[in-house]
Amino acid sequence: MQSPDDPSARGPLLDAPRSYSPSSSAQAQADGRPTSPAVSATVTAVRQASPSVRILDLKVTDPRFAFAPGQWVDFFITGVDAVGGFSICSSPRLMVQSGAIQLAIKNSGEPPAAWVHSGECVPGAVVSVKVGGSFRYDNPEFLPVLLVAGGIGISPLMSMVRHILGAPDPVPCTLLYCASSEAELVFRDELEKIASGADGVFRFVPMVTRGAGGGGRVSRAVLARHLPSPSGTRCFLCGPPGMSDGVMGWLRELGVPGNRIRYEKWW
DSSP states (O other): OOOTTSGGGSSOEEEOOSEEOOOOHHHHHHTTOOOSOOEEEEEEEEEEOSSSEEEEEEEOOOTTOOOOTTOEEEEEETTEEEEEEEEBOSOHHHHHHHSEEEEEEEOOSSHHHHHHTSTTOOTTOEEEEEEEOSOOOOOTTOOOEEEEEEGGGHHHHHHHHHHHHTSSSOOOEEEEEEESSGGGOTTHHHHHHHHHTTTTSEEEEEEESSSTTOOOOOOHHHHHHHOSOGGGOEEEEEEOHHHHHHHHHHHHHTTOOGGGEEEEEOO
16 A cells, blocks of 8 residues: 555645744745735634634635635734644635634644633734635535544534535535544534534534543544445545544545545644
């Protein structure tokens, strides 16, 4: 079997930085970071979604701002030198309809995330954002979709779920979502509500590694059980490197073609 690091064995990979110092446009482009102009965004709401994650709602009025499900934004804060990199978890339709985007931000300790989790990030605060990332939803053949999320890797996949299920004729979609505990399953209530009303089109499989319901992890057996057709499924993965590499290898062993797997790692 080919190594997951072999470009011929997989789709595009983006190890999106969660914070970095500004650099030249040429270096940013080489690293896969966005080079389009930043636009202003106003915080409209902040809420605690789990012990470690806050949901941030933003209003963007600049018509140049557009994104595909799965992409992320560079996040600029006045007075903070480091630039955050956070995946968008809302659907592009919401942006088109109301100029709103949503981010789920884990308190990693990095300066941009720390600001979001501080008392300074309140409704009315103004930041700047710009879109980047090659990890995005694409499904030209309208195949069934398998999404696999680990921890805060749910963010870009949540954007995909909302996009897929918001379509007039959605493709079948299954989400396997593993977190450290029940409390860290961000969006669980919304996902269960979507699944209950989707008439079988959307299946949600939550798993936790610790606590009363612990012991659940994404494994080869779990993937085989929820993979409708290895040769006819589009797969999107986002999570820590170890999980992403393992899932990538298992999917290939189960017969999923490399060109039908897309993944992003976070750290």
